[in-house]
Amino acid sequence: MKYSAFTVLREALRGGTGWLPAWREPEPKPEYDIVIVGGGGHGLATAYYLAKEHGLKNIAVVEKGHIGSGNVGRNTTIIRSNYLLPGNTPFYEWSLKLWEGLEQDFNFNAMVSQRGVLNLYHSDGQRDAYVRRGNAMRLNGVDAELLDAAGVRKMAPMLDFENARFPIEGGLLQRRGGTVRHDAVAWGYARGADSRGVDILQNTEVTGIRVESGRAVAVETNRGVIRAKKIGLACAGNSSRVAQMAGLHLPIESHVLQAFVSEGIKPLIDGVITFGAGHFYMSQSDKGGLVYGGDIDGYNSYAQRGNLYIIEDVHEAAMALCPSLGRLRMLRHWGGIMDMSMDGSPIIDKTPIDGLYLNAGWCYGGFKATPASGWCFAHTIARDEPHTLNAAFRLNRFTTGHLIDEKGAGAQPNLH
Amino acid sequence: MRIPCPYCGERSNDEFTVLGDADVLLNRPTDMSLAAFDAYAHSRSNPAGPHRELWYHYGGCRQWLVVNRDTRSHAVLGVELARTSQRAS
Numbered sequence: 001m002k003y004s005a006f007t008v009l010r011e012a013l014r015g016g017t018g019w020l021p022a023w024r025e026p027e028p029k030p031e032y033d034i035v036i037v038g039g040g041g042h043g044l045a046t047a048y049y050l051a052k053e054h055g056l057k058n059i060a061v062v063e064k065g066h067i068g069s070g071n072v073g074r075n076t077t078i079i080r081s082n083y084l085l086p087g088n089t090p091f092y093e094w095s096l097k098l099w100e101g102l103e104q105d106f107n108f109n110a111m112v113s114q115r116g117v118l119n120l121y122h123s124d125g126q127r128d129a130y131v132r133r134g135n136a137m138r139l140n141g142v143d144a145e146l147l148d149a150a151g152v153r154k155m156a157p158m159l160d161f162e163n164a165r166f167p168i169e170g171g172l173l174q175r176r177g178g179t180v181r182h183d184a185v186a187w188g189y190a191r192g193a194d195s196r197g198v199d200i201l202q203n204t205e206v207t208g209i210r211v212e213s214g215r216a217v218a219v220e221t222n223r224g225v226i227r228a229k230k231i232g233l234a235c236a237g238n239s240s241r242v243a244q245m246a247g248l249h250l251p252i253e254s255h256v257l258q259a260f261v262s263e264g265i266k267p268l269i270d271g272v273i274t275f276g277a278g279h280f281y282m283s284q285s286d287k288g289g290l291v292y293g294g295d296i297d298g299y300n301s302y303a304q305r306g307n308l309y310i311i312e313d314v315h316e317a318a319m320a321l322c323p324s325l326g327r328l329r330m331l332r333h334w335g336g337i338m339d340m341s342m343d344g345s346p347i348i349d350k351t352p353i354d355g356l357y358l359n360a361g362w363c364y365g366g367f368k369a370t371p372a373s374g375w376c377f378a379h380t381i382a383r384d385e386p387h388t389l390n391a392a393f394r395l396n397r398f399t400t401g402h403l404i405d406e407k408g409a410g411a412q413p414n415l416h
Numbered sequence: 417m418r419i420p421c422p423y424c425g426e427r428s429n430d431e432f433t434v435l436g437d438a439d440v441l442l443n444r445p446t447d448m449s450l451a452a453f454d455a456y457a458h459s460r461s462n463p464a465g466p467h468r469e470l471w472y473h474y475g476g477c478r479q480w481l482v483v484n485r486d487t488r489s490h491a492v493l494g495v496e497l498a499r500t501s502q503r504a505s
Binding site: 238240241244249250251252253254298299300301302303307309342398399411412413414 | 417428429430433434435436437450454455457458459460461462463464467469485487488489490
C-alpha cells in the first residue's frame with residue numbers, strides 16, 4: 001500500500017479502517033539465504049538494501065525485542081557528515097546523500113530536516129582545528145562554512161557570547177546536516193524490507209551461532225534453529241555478546257550514553273548546536289522539547305541507565321552555553337548501550353568465519369550512519385567483500401595499525 | 417553508583433576515573449609477540465555481568481582499585497587495591 005496525500009485523504013473518509021499493517025509477522029522458516037541479527041536501524045536498513053539494491057529474496061531479520069526498541073528508538077536524531085579523516089568522510093557523506101532521498105525512496109515520512117549543524121569554537125586553537133576539519137570536508141566535496149561570532153549570532157542569538165570561560169568566537173557550519181525522526185527510520189526500512197519479501201522476526205532472540213568447519217551455518221534462537229547461508233551481525237551495544245557465540249572477541253566495550261528532552265517550548269533553537277569544548281549538543285524537536293546530551297558516563301554498562309554526575313555535567317554545560325535554559329525543566333531522560341570501539345570508528349567487514357559478517361563499533365554516532373551502514377553492509381554481504389566506502393572499516397585494522405581515530409585518543413574506548 | 421574505597425569509604429562514582437578491564441590491563445604479557453600485544457591492547461571480553469575494572473580515585477586517596485561490578489545493574493560486588501589484587505602480575 002503506497003502512502004501518499006491521496007491515500008491519507010481516502011482512508012480518512014473511511015474512518016481510518018482501511019490501513020494495512022506496515023509489516024507482516026511471519027513464522028520463522030527453518031532456513032534462509034541471509035539472516036541479519038539485530039532489528040535496529042542498521043539491521044533493518046541492511047535487509048532493505050539487500051532486497052532493493054541486490055534483488056535478494058529469502059532474508060530474515062531476527063530481533064530479540066520489537067524492532068526499533070534499541071538505540072534507533074532513543075537517540076538525539078542528528079545527521080551530519082562533518083568528519084575529518086579520509087576513511088570516514090566519504091562514508092558519512094554517502095549516508096547524508098541517502099538521507100536526502102530516503103523518504104521518497106522508502107515511501108515513508110521520516111521528517112528529514114536539514115536545519116544545519118553548527119560546531120561552536122571558543123579559542124584560536126579550536127578554530128584552527130575546525131578550519132582543518134572544514135577543509136577536509138571541502139576536499140571530499142562536502143559543504144562546510146566557517147562563521148565568525150557575528151555569523152553565529154545571526155543564527156543563534158540566545159547563546160552566551162560573552163561567557164568569560166567560553167567566549168563564542170565562531171563556528172563550523174554544515175547546512176546540509178540536521179535531524180531526522182528516528183522511529184520513522186526503523187518503521188520505514190522495516191516496511192520497505194517487508195514489502196520486498198524480508199521476514200521480520202520480532203521477539204526472536206539469538207542464543208547461539210553454529211559454526212561448522214570454519215563456516216557459520218545457523219543461528220540458535222528462542223524459537224528454534226534457523227539455518228542460513230550468510231549471517232550478518234548488527235547488534236550495536238550487544239555485539240560482543242553475540243560475536244562471542246561464534247567464538248569472536250571484539251575490540252569493543254559497551255558503555256552507557258545518557259540523553260535528555262526538556263519540557264516543550266516555543267521555537268528557540270533552529271538547528272543543531274554543538275559545544276565541543278563543553279561536550280554538549282542540543283537541538284529542538286518539532287514537539288518543542290529541547291533534545292540534548294553530552295559525554296558517556298565512562299564505565300562499561302548494559303543497564304540502559306546512567307548516573308547523576310553526568311546529568312549534572314550535561315546541564316552545567318547547557319547553562320554555560322545558554323543561561324536562559326535555566327528556567328526549563330528536564331522532562332525525560334534515558335540511557336542506551338554504546339558499542340565503543342578501540343579507535344572510535346566502526347567496523348563493517350567480513351570476519352575470520354566464512355559466511356559471518358560484522359557491523360559494529362558505532363560508539364554513540366550510529367544513527368546518522370544508518371543508511372550508508374545498511375547500504376555498505378548489504379554490499380559486503382551480497383558480494384562477499386567490502387565496498388570502497390567501508391573498505392577502511394576493517395576488523396583487523398587494530399592489528400595492522402590502520403586506525404581511524406578522529407579524536408586521536410588511542411586504544412581506550414571510553415575516551416572516544 | 418557508589419564505590420566503597422578501601423581507604424576513603426563509600427564515595428560517589430564521580431570521584432573516580434575508569435581505565436578499563438583489570439583482568440587484561442593487570443596482566444601485561446611477558447611474551448610481546450604481535451598477537452599477545454594486539455590482544456592486550458584491543459581485545460576485550462566486555463561481559464554483561466560481573467566485570468573487574470581498574471578505577472582511579474583521583475578525588476580522594478589517589479589509589480588504583482580493582483572494582484568488581486555487575487555491568488547489568490551497576491551493583492558493586494567487591495573492591496580491592498590494585499596492587500594487592502589476586503590477578504596483579
